[in-house]
Amino acid sequence: MKWFRYWKRFEHVKETNMQKSINDIMNHEYLMTNGLGGYSFGTLDQVNCRKYHGLYTVSYNPPIERMHLISKIAEAVVIEGATYPVTFENATDGSVPLNDATETHLKSYRHEGIIEQVFELSEIGVIIKRTLAMAYGTNHLAVRYQMETTRPVELVMTPLFNFRDHHDVVSVNLEDYHVRYDDPLQYLHVASKGKEVYLKWESATGLTPNYKPNHTVSAFSYYPIETQRGYPDIERHADLGAFHFSIDKGLSEVDLLINLSPTFESASSVFRGRQDRYEALIAKAGAKYAPYSFKRLIQAADDFIVYRKTTGKMTIIAGYPWFSDWGRDTMISIPGLTLETGRHEEALQMIEGFLSMAYMGIIPNNFPDEGEAPMYNTSDATLWLFNALYMYYEQTKDLKSIERLYPKLMEIINHHIQGTINEIYMDVDGLLSSGNEETQLTWMDVKVGGWVVTPRHGKAVEINALWYNAVAVMNEFSKRLNIPPEALERDFEILMKQIKQSFNDVFWNEKEHNLYDLIIDGKAVDIPRPNMIFAVSLPFAVLDERRWLPVVEYVMRNFKVPYGLLTLRREDEAFHERYEGDLLSRDGAYHRGTAWGWLIGPYLEAHYKTFGDTSYIRSSIDALMVHLDEGVHGSIAEIFEGGAPHAWRGCSAQAWSVAEAIRLYKMTF
Incomplete structure (x- = not known):
C-alpha cells in the first residue's frame, strides 16, 4: 500500500x-x-x-x-x-x-x-x-x-x-x-x-x-x-x-x-x-520555526480574512459557519489576525473600509447576510477601531495614513462628545453613556423579541475604558502629527484627566476591591462581570495602577476557566452552567455564565501588565491549544459552557478567539 x-x-x-x-x-x-x-x-x-x-x-x-x-x-x-x-x-x-x-x-x-x-x-x-x-x-x-x-x-x-x-x-x-x-x-x-x-x-x-x-x-x-x-x-x-x-x-x-x-x-x-499560500502566510508571520500549534492558528486566521464587494476592501468574517462581518469583531480581531501575522496592508484596508461607512460617528456593527443595509446598533465597535488603528501605527509607524484619517477620527470624537445615535453621549463627568432599556449596544448584545437579556445601558465599564483609550490615542496621534495644543478642537489631556478621575470615582467598588460593571442613572449595578478587565488590559489603562492587582486577581478567582472567561460568577443566581436547548434557552445563557474564548486575550494581557509573568501566559496558551483538536480542527470556537468540562459551543471557528490566541503567542514566544 x-x-x-x-x-x-x-x-x-x-x-x-x-x-x-x-x-x-x-x-x-x-x-x-x-x-x-x-x-x-x-x-x-x-x-x-x-x-x-x-x-x-x-x-x-x-x-x-x-x-x-x-x-x-x-x-x-x-x-x-x-x-x-x-x-x-x-x-x-x-x-x-x-x-x-x-x-x-x-x-x-x-x-x-x-x-x-x-x-x-x-x-x-x-x-x-x-x-x-x-x-x-x-x-x-x-x-x-x-x-x-x-x-x-x-x-x-x-x-x-x-x-x-x-x-x-x-x-x-x-x-x-x-x-x-x-x-x-x-x-x-x-x-x-x-x-x-x-x-x-x-x-x-x-x-x-x-x-x-x-x-x-x-x-x-x-x-x-x-x-x-x-x-x-x-x-x-x-x-x-x-x-x-x-x-x-x-x-x-x-x-x-x-x-x-x-x-x-x-x-x-x-x-x-x-x-504556496500556506507557506507564504507562515513566512510573513515569521513563524517558519514556530511551534506547529502556532502555524495552525496562522492558517486559521486566513479563513476569516475576506474580500467585501461593497467597500472593495478586506474585512473579517466574525465566525463560521453563520456570522458575516461585524464591526466590533473585526476591530477586536485586527491586531491578532493581521498585525501579528504581518498583514499590515489588509489591516489598514479593514479600518478604512469601516470608516468609509461610518454614520454620525458610528461604524457599522453588522452587515446582514441578506445584503441589506448595515446596522449601527453598537456603542463599542467605533472605539475598538481607535485601538486597532493605534496598534497598526505602533507596528508600522505609518504617520501618513494617520494624518489622512485624522479628520475622520476627530469627527467621531466630536460626535461622541456632542451626542449621536443610540443615545450615545458624553456626560458632564466625561464618561460615555449609551442606550436605554430597550437597546443592546455592548458586546453582551442578545435581545430576544422585547427581552434584553443582559441590560447594559447607561455607563458600562468597558465602554468607558475604551472611551479613555480612544481619547488617549487621539492625544498620541496629535503629538505625532505635531499639532500644537492651541490648534486642537479639544484639549485631549484635560479630557483624559477628567475621564480617568470620574472612572475611578464612579466604578471602583471599595468593598469588593473590584469594578462595577454598570452605572445607571448614577447608581452602581453590583453584578460583577469580566468586563472590568479592560480597564487594565488596554494600551492606555484608565484604572489607577495601584488597583490593577486586586482587579486582575478578582477576575482570575471568579471568571477564569481553561478556554476563556465566564460571563457571570458561578454563585450568581442567573448563572447558566450549560449552553443548550432552543434559541431562547441558548440566548438566555449566552452572556450569563457561558465562557468566551476571546476574553482570554485581555485577561492575560492584564495579568502580564500586572505581574510580568510570561510563564503563566504560556501555560494558559498551552491549555488552550488542546482545543485545536476539537470543533474545527486548527481553529478556536466562539464560546464554551460555563460548567465543567467547558465543552465548546456556538460557532466552531471564531475570528476573535483565534486572533487573541495569536496575539498572546506573539507576546510571549
Whole structure:
C-alpha cells in the first residue's frame, strides 16, 4: 500500500478511531475557505451533521449571500455486486443514539494548506486518499481521489445537490433542477433557481467516467446538531446521477473540479496555490520555526480574512459557519489576525473600509447576510477601531495614513462628545453613556423579541475604558502629527484627566476591591462581570495602577476557566452552567455564565501588565491549544459552557478567539 505508507510518514497526522459515536463524529470538523465568504465545511468523517455542512458553499455578493450548492459526494466502492460506502449518512429520523458506536473508515487527516484524508476499507483491501482545496480568491474547488486496491473494483461518485441559502434546511423540488452532461468534455452542468454549477472529471491515470443519469431525491439527511439547537433537522437533496469508474488493481487517480462556470483550474494548480499560500502566510508571520500549534492558528486566521464587494476592501468574517462581518469583531480581531501575522496592508484596508461607512460617528456593527443595509446598533465597535488603528501605527509607524484619517477620527470624537445615535453621549463627568432599556449596544448584545437579556445601558465599564483609550490615542496621534495644543478642537489631556478621575470615582467598588460593571442613572449595578478587565488590559489603562492587582486577581478567582472567561460568577443566581436547548434557552445563557474564548486575550494581557509573568501566559496558551483538536480542527470556537468540562459551543471557528490566541503567542514566544 504505497500511498498509505507514504502518508504514515507525515508529521502531525491525526490518527482516528475507527469505532465512533455520532457525538464523536460531529465534534471534529474541517473548514476550507476561499477568501470570498465561500467555504467547504464538514466533519472529518464526511458525515454531514448540521445544515451548514456542505462540500461547496459560495458567496454571490462577497462575503454574504452565501448559497449551499453541493451537500457532498457520496463515495462507494463496488466489488462483485456488493456496495461498500466510504462514508455514511445519519439515520433519517435520528433513531440511532448519538453515543452508539458506528464503524467509520477515516484513518488519517491533515490540513496544511490543503486537506488530506485517508479512508481505509480494510475488509476489501481498498485505501482512498482524498485531497481537497478551494482556490483562494475564486470559486474553484478541487477534490482528488487516489486509490489503491488489491483487485478490480468500481468507484461510484454521486454528487448530492441542494441549491439553498446556507442558513436554511430545504428538501428539494426536482422540477427546479435542470441537468446537462457533456460527455466529450466530461463535465456536468446543473442549474436551478437562476444559479448554476459545473463539475468536471480529469484523471492522470486514464480513468474515464461512465455517467449514469438519475433524477430523484436522496434519502433523508438528519442533522443532530440542528436538533440540539432547536432548528429543522431533516432534508433531502437532488440525486441527479452517479459517475462510475472501473479501476484495475494497483494505483489510480481521478480529480473532481467544481466551479460556477465551465472554466476549470486543474486540481494540481489549485493544490499548489493553496500550499504556496500556506507557506507564504507562515513566512510573513515569521513563524517558519514556530511551534506547529502556532502555524495552525496562522492558517486559521486566513479563513476569516475576506474580500467585501461593497467597500472593495478586506474585512473579517466574525465566525463560521453563520456570522458575516461585524464591526466590533473585526476591530477586536485586527491586531491578532493581521498585525501579528504581518498583514499590515489588509489591516489598514479593514479600518478604512469601516470608516468609509461610518454614520454620525458610528461604524457599522453588522452587515446582514441578506445584503441589506448595515446596522449601527453598537456603542463599542467605533472605539475598538481607535485601538486597532493605534496598534497598526505602533507596528508600522505609518504617520501618513494617520494624518489622512485624522479628520475622520476627530469627527467621531466630536460626535461622541456632542451626542449621536443610540443615545450615545458624553456626560458632564466625561464618561460615555449609551442606550436605554430597550437597546443592546455592548458586546453582551442578545435581545430576544422585547427581552434584553443582559441590560447594559447607561455607563458600562468597558465602554468607558475604551472611551479613555480612544481619547488617549487621539492625544498620541496629535503629538505625532505635531499639532500644537492651541490648534486642537479639544484639549485631549484635560479630557483624559477628567475621564480617568470620574472612572475611578464612579466604578471602583471599595468593598469588593473590584469594578462595577454598570452605572445607571448614577447608581452602581453590583453584578460583577469580566468586563472590568479592560480597564487594565488596554494600551492606555484608565484604572489607577495601584488597583490593577486586586482587579486582575478578582477576575482570575471568579471568571477564569481553561478556554476563556465566564460571563457571570458561578454563585450568581442567573448563572447558566450549560449552553443548550432552543434559541431562547441558548440566548438566555449566552452572556450569563457561558465562557468566551476571546476574553482570554485581555485577561492575560492584564495579568502580564500586572505581574510580568510570561510563564503563566504560556501555560494558559498551552491549555488552550488542546482545543485545536476539537470543533474545527486548527481553529478556536466562539464560546464554551460555563460548567465543567467547558465543552465548546456556538460557532466552531471564531475570528476573535483565534486572533487573541495569536496575539498572546506573539507576546510571549
